[in-house]
Amino acid sequence: MQLKFETLDYQSDAVEAVVRLFEGEPNHTQLFELNAAGASPIVANRLHLVRDEIGKNLNAVQRDFRLPETPIGEHGLNFSVEMETGTGKTYVYLRTVFELNKRYGWKKFVIVVPSVAIREGVVQSIRAMRPHFQTAFDHPVFQSAVYSSDRLNTLRNFAANNHIEILIMNIDAFKKDDNVINRVNESGDAPIEWISGTNPIVVIDEPQNMETELAKQAIDALHPLFVLRYSATHKNPYHKIYSLNPIEAYNKKLVKQIEVEPVLAKNDVNGAYVALKEFVSGKKKLAAKVEIHVADKKETKKKTVSVSSGDDLFDKSGGNESYRHGFIINGLNAEMGEMALSGGQIITLGESDDLIRDEVMKKQIECTIKEHLAKEKRLKPRGIKVLSLFFIDKVANYRNGGKFARWFEEIYRRETGENSDGVHDGYFSQDKDTSGKTKADEDTYDLIMRDKEKLLSFDSPLRFIFSHSALKEGWDNPNVFQICTLNETRSPIKKRQEIGRGLRLAVNQQGERVRDEGVNILTVIPNESYESFATNLQKEYEDECGIKFCNGGVKEKAKRTRQTFRKGFTLDPVFLEIWQRLQHKTRYSVQFSRDELIQTASKAVHGMPTIDKPKITVQKAAIHQTQTDGIWGEERNSWAEQADIEWDIPDVLGEIQKKTRLTRQTLFEIVQQSGRAGDIADNPQRFVDLVSEKIQTALHGLMIEGIEYFRLSENGEYAQSLARWQELEEIGAEFFMNEYTFKVNQNDGNKQEKTIFADYIPLDSNTEKRFAQDCESHEDVQLYFKLPDWFKIPTPIGNYNPDWAVVMRNRERIFFVAETKNTGKGIQDGVSEKQLSLKEQQKIVCARKHFEVFDGIEYRVVQKLNEL
Template identity: 80%
Template sequence: MQLKFEHQQYQTDAVGAVVRLFEGEPNHKQLFELNAGGASPVVANRLHLPHSEIGRNLNAVQKAFKQPETQIGEHGLNFSVEMETGTGKTYVYLRTVFELNRRYGWKKFVIVVPSVAIREGVVQSIRAMTAHFQTAFDKPAFQFHVYSSERLNALRNFAVNHHIEILMMNIDAFNKDKNVINRVNESGNAPIQWISGTRPIVMIDEPQNMETDLAKQAIDALNPLFVLRYSATHKNPYHKIYSLNPIEAYNLKLVKQIEVEPVLAKNDVNGAYVVLKGFVPGKKKLSAKVEIHYQDKKETKKKTVTIASGDDLFDKSGGNESYRHGFIVNRLDAEAAEMVLSNGQIITLGEGGDALRDEVMKKQIECTIKEHLAKEKRLNPKGIKVLSLFFIDRVANYRNGGKFARWFEEIYERETGKSAAGAHNGYFSQDKNGDKDTNGSSAADEKTYDLIMRDKEKLLSFNSPLRFIFSHSALKEGWDNPNVFQICTLNETRSPVKKRQEIGRGLRLAVNQRGERVRDEGVNILTVVANESYESFAANLQKEYEDECGIEFGNGGAKPRAKRTRQHFRRGFTLDPAFLEIWKKLQHKTRYSVQFEREKLIQTACEKIKEMAQVQKPQIMVQKAVIRQTQTDGIWGEERSSRAEQADIDWEIPDVLHEIQKKTLLTRQTVFEILHRSGRIGEIGNNPQRFIDLATEKIQTALYGLMMEGIEYFRLPYDDSVYQQSLASWQELEQDGKEFFKNEHTFAINQKDGKKREKTIYADYIPLDSDTENRFALDCENYENVKFYFKLPKCFKIPTPIGNYNPDWALVMENQEKVYFVAETKNTGKGIQEGVDMDKLRETEQQKIRCAARCFAVFDGVAYRTVKKVEELA
C-alpha cells in the first residue's frame, strides 16, 4: 500500500509561517562559496537579510497567527512551531525544506532528533513522502542520509553536492568531544566541519528533549543559518510563530476523538498487598515508595508510603494484621531494583500486587478484543483495517507462553471461534538470549524500530492477518499508525504512562486500502482501555496540557486553580475589647464523661448490622466514557455505560473478632455477641476486610449514639497561662499574617469605600469553603447588630467521643444587651420553614453538633447555634 498525502490548510499555514520570516531574502539557487580552508568547494547556505528585518517579519508572522510577539534579540534565529501529535508535524517540516529551497535556494538541511525511535519514524516518513514531494515540487533533486560514524565520507558529499541535502542526526552522535564526528583527524580538521561549513538550516524534532547546555552547545557547533524547532510540547518556545495545540486539533477533527473504557477493581482491600513503586535517593539513606493496604479509623484502602531498611510494614499500614509477621524491610537495592522482606519475599520494582490484578488485566484484553471485533464489523466493509496496540512492561508476560499471550488466545478464540495464530505478534528488542525489556533508547532497540517501521504500511493492508500488536516501552514515542483504534495498557506497575504519549500512538486519522485519509467523524474514534477511572484519565490529560503546552483553561465548568495568597490581620485587634471579651469566655477547657448499658449496645449494634447493605464480593467494573475537550471548560468525561462482574477468589480469613475489637475497644465477647446475633457472619467469606470495615462502622455508630445520649461536659478551672499562650498566638498572626489558598469562596474585606473595617480581626481576606460561609461573612459586615465576628481557628476544638470538633464562627451581637455566640453554618436547602434541617446532615455531623450544644451549655454567657444565615441568631 502507498499512503497518499493531502496538503491541509493548517499545514500550509505552518510552512508559510517559516517562509514569511525571510521575506526580502534573494534566491541563492545558483550561488556557492568556498569553505574556510579553500581546499574543496563547499556549497553553503547564505543569509543576506539583516536581523532587524527578520525581526520585523517575525512580529508580522506572530501577529498573523496570534502568537505572543517577541524581540529578535531575545532568542536570536531560533523559531518554534507547535503542532499536536498526529497532525503531520514531520510532513510540515519536510515540506518546509522544499519550500525554503524553492523560495530562497537554500540547499543544506540537518534534522536533529533525540532518540532512535523518532529517527526511525522520520526515516520512514521520508520514504513514504518522497513521491508526494517529487510531484508537489516538480521533481527536485535531493539526497537524504542518516549520519553514521562508520560512513564519514557521506559528510563530504553532503557539503559539496549542489542539490538539496538532508542529513539526519541523533543528538547523542555529536554532543560529546569523544564522538567520532568531533575528533580531529590527520588533516587537522574534525568531520563536523564538513557540516558547519555549509551553514545548514537545522530542524530540531522534539527540542524539549535537547535543552541541556551540552545539547545547546552541540547545536551551535553545527553553525546553523537558523534553527527551526518542531514539537507538540515545547519546554521553551523560542520565538513561537505558529501553534496548533491539542484542544484546537481535537475540536477541528484533525485527530481521532477519544473514548476511555476503564477496567477497575472494586472492594479490593484484602491480604498483604505490596507494590514497589520506586526508589528515593537521599543524602544518608536510600528509601522507597511502596503501595500497601492501609487501615485508617474508618476503612482499609490503598496508600503509598515511604519506607527504608528496617521499617515494618505492619506499622506503616496503620496496624493492618495482614502485615503482622514477616514484613520487615530487610534490604533495599536500587541497582537491582528490588526490595527484600524478612519473610524471604523479594519484590521487584513494579511487581507485586493484589489478587485481582491479573483478573483486571485479563478483562482489559477481553474488552480490547471485543471493541476491536465490533469496529472490524463496521469498518472493514469501508476498506479500513482495524489495529489494536497493547503496551506491556515485561516481555516475559507475552513471549514463550506468557500469560498475556495465553489470555489473548483464549479470549480471541472464544469470541471468534477461530485460531488466534497470525492475528497477534510482539515487537520487542532482542539480544543473544532473545527478547528483552528495554527503555526505548538503547542500541538494542534499533532492530525493533526498523521492524515495526518496515511493517507500518504492511499492517494497514488486509493481506496481512496481523491486527493485534504487543510492544514494550520501545513504542512509547516515535511510532504511530493511523489505523490504531484501540490502545490497551497492561502495566503491572500501574505507573502512569503520560496520557499524551499513550494516546499519541493512535491519534492519526484512519486510512483506507487505497492509502487515502478517511475524514468520517464516526470512523475516527480511539478507544483507550485503561486501568484508571475516566475522571482520573481526563484530569491527568488536562494537567499535561497545562504543564506541557501552557494551555490555560477558562472557568466555564473547570474549577479555577486556587492561588496561594497571604492573609493579613488588622493591627491592634488583640487589644479590641470585643475580641478580648469573647475570646476569654471561649478559652475555658472542658472534659466529658459517658455512660451506657452493655446490653443496649449489643442490641443497637446488632440491629444496625442487620440493616447494613450486603457485603459485596470484590468486583471488576467496566465503564465507557467519551472524552470532551474545550479551552473554556477543560477536559472531562461523559459516561455512556457501566457494568460490574463479581470476582470469585477464595480469601484467607483473618481474625475478624480481633480486628473489630482493636478498632472499637470493646471486649472480644461483646463483639462476638453482636456479630452472632446479627446473623450476618456468613458474609465474611465474600470480602473479609470489607466485612470488618462495615461491621466496625455500624458498631461504632451504635456506640457513639449511646455515648451521645449519656454524655456530660464539665468545665475545667480557668487557666490564665493557657489563655496568655493562645493570645500570644493571635498576636503572632497579627504581626506576620499567614498563607492560604484563595478560591471562589474567599471573602474580601472591601476597603475601597474608605470606611474603617473594625468588625472583624482580618485586614483583607477571610478564607472560606462555601457560598453559605461567604454570605454569612457579608451579612456580618452589613448587619448593624453584629458588633464583632471572626472565624474560629483550626486549633479551637471541642472534644467529642468521635473526634475533635471545630465550630465555624464567634460573634458578638447587641440589641438591648450584648450576646456572645458560637455559630455553625450549614445549608440543607429550603425546607418547610427557614433554618437548618438537622435530619439532612450526616449522622457524624449531627452527633458533633449535639456534643457542642451540651459543651457550650456549661460556658458562661455563650450561646451555640446551627444556622444558615445571621438573621437566625436570635
C-alpha cells in the same frame, strides 16, 4: 500499499509561517552554481537579509497567528513550530524544505533527531512522501541520507552536491568530542566540517529532548544558517511562529476522538498485597516506595509507604494482621531491582502479588479484543484495517508462552472460534526486556518503521501488536484504534505518550486518509478510572503545552495572602467580655449500658447493605476537551463481574477490636446476633471495615445521648488563650484567598469597627460570606469574628470547631456562638438539621450541651444573621 498525502490548510499555514520569515531574501539558485564552479568543492547556503529585517518579518508572522511577539535578539535565528502529535509535523517540515528551496534556492538541510525511533520515522516518511513532493514541486532533484560513522563519504556528497541534500543525524552521534565525526584526521580536519561549511538549515525534531548544554553546543557546531524546531511539547519555545495545540487539533477533528474503557478492581483490599514501586537514594541509606494495604480508623486502602531495610510492613500497614508474620524488609537491591522479605519472598521492581491484578489484565485483553472485532466488522467493508496495540512492561509476560500470549489466544479463540496464529505478535529487541536505549532497540525500531504500510494492508494477518519499546515518540500507525495498557502496577506512561501512538486519522487500502468522524475513534483500555485519565491528561497539557483552562476547567490557583488583625482588639472591652465567657475548657462523661450497645449495634450490622465481593468493573466514557471547561469524561456504559478468588480469613474479631476498642466477647455477641457472620467469606476485609463502622456509629450515638459536660478550672487558661490572640494581633496569619474570602470594610473614621480583622476573613462558602456581609452592615451587631481553628470543643467523635462569635446589642448585650449551614429552602426559614450528615448532627448536639454550662452564651445553628 502506497500512502497518499494531501496538504491541508493548517499545514500550509505552518509552512508559510517559516517561509515568510525571509521575505526580501533573493533566490540563491544561480549563486550556488557559481560557487560550485569555483575552487571550493562545498556548495553552501547563504543568507543576505539582515537580522533586523528578519525580526520585522518574525513579528508580522507572530501577529498574524496571534502569538506573543519576541525581539529577534532574544533567541537569535531559532524558530519554533508547535504541532500536536498526529497532525503531520514531519510532513510539514519536509514540505518546508522544498518550499525554502523553491523560494530562496537553499539546498542544504540537516534534520537532527533525539532517538533511533524518530530517525527511522523520518526515513520512512521521506520514502513514502517522495512521489508526493516530486509531483507538488515539479520533480526536484534531492538526496536524503542517514549519517553513520562508518560511511563518512556521505558527508562529502552532502557538501559537494548542487541539489537538495537532506542529512538525518541522531544528536548522540555528534554531541561528544570523541564522536568519530568530531575527531581531527591526518589532514588536520574533522568530518563535521563538511557539514558546517555548508551552513545548513537545521531542523530539530522534538527539541525538548535536546536542551542540555552539550546538545546546544553540538547544534551550534553545525554552523546553521538558522534553526527550525518542531514539537508538540516545546520545553523552551524560541520565537514561536505557529501553534496548533492538542485542544485545537482535537476539536477541529484533525486527530482521532478519544474514548476510554477502563478496567478496574473494586473492593480488592484483602491479603498481604505488596508492590515495589521505586527505589529512593538517600544520604545515609537506600529506601524504597512500596504499595501495601494500610488499615486506618475507617477502612483499609492501598497506600504507598516509604521503607528501609529492617522496617516491618506490619507496622507500616497500621497493624494490618495480614502482614504480621514474614514481612520484615531483609534487604533492598536497587541494581537488581529487588526487595527481600523475611518470609523468603523476593519482590521485583514493577511487580506485585496482588491476587486480583491478573484478573484485571485478562479482562483488559478481553475488552480490547471485543472492541477490535466490533470495529473490524464495521470498518473492513470500507477497506480500513483495524490494529490494536498492547503496552506491556515485561517481555517475559508475552514471549515463550507468557501469560499475556496465553490469555490472548484463549480469549481470541473463544470470541472468534478461530486460531490466533499470525494475528498477534510482539515487537521486542531480540526478545529481551530492554529500556529502549540499546543497539538491540535499533533492530526493533527498524522493523516497526519499515513495516508500517505492510501493517496497514489486508495482505498481512497481523492485527494485534504487543510492545514495550514503542512507547516513546517516533512510533505510531494511523490505523491503531485500540490501545491497551497491561502493567502489573498502575501505568507510569504519560497519557500523551499513551494516546499519541494512535491519534492519526485512519487510512484505507488505497492509502487515502479517511476523515469520517464515525471512523476516527481511539479506544484506550487503561488501568485507571476515566476521571483519573482525564485529570492526568489535562495536567500534562498544562505542564507540557502551557495551556490555560478557565471557567469550569482549571481554576486559578488560590493566592497565598497574609491576614492582619486590628491593632488593639485584645484590649477592646466588648471582645474581652465575650472571650471571658468562651475561653473556658470542658470535659465530658458518658453513660450507656452494654446490653443496649449490643442490641443497637447488632441491629445496625444486620441492616448493613450486602457486602460486595471483589469485583472487576468496566466503564466506557467519551473524553471531551475544550479550552474553557478543560478535559472530562462522560460515562456512556458500565458493568461489573465478580472476581472468583478465595481469601485467607484473618482474625475478624481481633481486627474489629482494634478499630472499636470493645471486648472480644461484646463483639462476638454483636456479630452473632446480627446474623451476618456468613458474609465474612465474601470479602473479609470489607466485612471488618463495614461492621466496625456500624458498631462505632451505634456506640457514638449512645455516648452522645448520655453525654454530660463539666467546666474545667480556670487555672491559667484565660491568660494562655489571650496570649494566642495577642500573637495573631502582632504577626497576623497566612491563608489562601479564594472566591469566598470576605474583604472587611475599611474604617473611614466614622464607621464602627465591628470585627477583629483588619482586612480579610478567610471563608469556605457563600453562606459564610453572606453572614459576614450582614454582620458588617447590621446596626445591632457590635462585634463579630470567625472563631480560630484552635478553638475546639471535645466530643466522642472528634473535636468540633464552631464558626462565629457574635455580640449583638439592642436593649441588652447578647453573646452568640453561631454555626452557619445551608440546607436549602424548606417548609420554613432556617436550617433543617435532619438534612445534615449524622456526624454534623451529633457534633451540634454536643455543642448545645457544651454551651449549656456557660453563662450568657447562646448557641444557634443558622443560615442567616436575622435568625439570631
